[in-house]
Amino acid sequence: MSVHESKYKGGWYARCDVCGYIQEKPEWQKYDDRAEVWIDMKRDGWSFRKKDGKWMHYCPSCVEAMQSAKRDAEAKKRRAYFEEV
Numbered sequence: 001m002s003v004h005e006s007k008y009k010g011g012w013y014a015r016c017d018v019c020g021y022i023q024e025k026p027e028w029q030k031y032d033d034r035a036e037v038w039i040d041m042k043r044d045g046w047s048f049r050k051k052d053g054k055w056m057h058y059c060p061s062c063v064e065a066m067q068s069a070k071r072d073a074e075a076k077k078r079r080a081y082f083e084e085v
């Protein structure tokens, strides 16, 4: 999985690197540049992160899961702190 937005069946599509979710939008098909697709993806709640030199793409559901995992980790840290004192 290296190219995530590519001309696929004659059109752009985005694929999540975590869950494999694929998004296609009719308005993307008139774009010539993938940067325009990225702008739309960001607006829709997608997230991008560079990992080992490669851009990873996370769909809105995975972004939400990532954020709640982060919240859980922080909550755990707080609980651990107050258990100690």
Ligand SMILES: [Zn+2]
Pocket: 016, 017, 018, 019, 020, 021, 058, 059, 060, 061, 062, 063
């Ligand atoms: Zn996903």
